[in-house]
Amino acid sequence: MSRPTSIHINLERLCENFRCARRLHGGSLLAVVKANAYGHGAVACARALAPQAEGFAVAILEEGVELRAAGITQPIVLLEGIFSAADLGQVRDQALTAVLHQPWQVQLLSELEVPPAGGFWLKFDSGMHRLGMNEPELRWAVGRLRRRFPGVTVTVMTHFAHADGVSPGVLDPALTLFRQAIHGLSVRTSLANSGAILGYPEARSDWGRPGLMLYGLDPASPGQPVRAGLRPVMSLRSRIMAERWIEKGESVGYGGLFQARRPVRIGVIPCGYADGYPRTAPQGTWVGAGEDLVPLAGRVSMDMLTVDLTDAPRVTVGTEVELWGDQVPVSTLAHCCGTLAYELVCRVQRAARHTDD
């Protein structure tokens, strides 16, 4: 048998989750497929969403080029923009839309002969203080582009500093700043990421930018019910490859972290941190095994991890296990490890991939 560790991607659920974003937000949607669609496979995901999505967003040029090569024809927005004038040729040849977040970029693009087909996307800093122009810069930019290219479409976007569960009122100051900044300008707008689509209807605008929720993950704190019927697209699965009994007092794995307080049946799973399972997962973290849940026992190593099967007699060599997915929500696992679902799904690499259409 070949190594049974694999990532399963359910594209039907991806499309359902997209419909859910549409129901909540309305308007047009940029499906955010940066970082290889949060580890889910950018080309497969973009192709599956192409009949529904008005556009796509990626972080960097190379990701946009990959989507064009795969036949994606919708607008593709580069959220991190360009790094220098040298990027412009490729941006134009591939018909990508670079977000302009600094005045020098506006200056550069205003010197083009013809404006980009998708118009211009400008980024306003509403309080994240990472990328984006302030109000005077934004007004200068809109004025400059409009004078140079009368009638061109200008879209102003902002990204909220709260991506997780949006508690009431927390985004109001950002929204107020945004509204002030575009007051009187005739521009299209793009505000909401998943957190705002799910929890802040005030931020609905011309273009929503759902990312995480397309993959069936809710950015709100784990333990809360997942909103809007989202279902996870990715599961990380494997099978028990070996088992052994150890005596009371013996330990398992590197550093002997797990010490048996009774005779213990240990199961070995061929999945480790090189496959994307977090090394920081604490003892006792649940792993789905058949119909049961079994606790992690011992440190996660690069290629393997070990679980305690003593109380799950049905689980044996060959039993299918789920490291995350429907049985073990990736958000819950991430929370136990002090991180977010975003990071865990982005990191999967080595495991074989099975994508269902």
Ligand SMILES: *Cc1c(COP(=O)(O)O)cnc(C)c1O
């Ligand atoms: C990543 C990203 C998104 C999507 O965010 P989610 O929280 O995954 O929905 C939207 N907008 C920008 C600017 C981003 O960088």
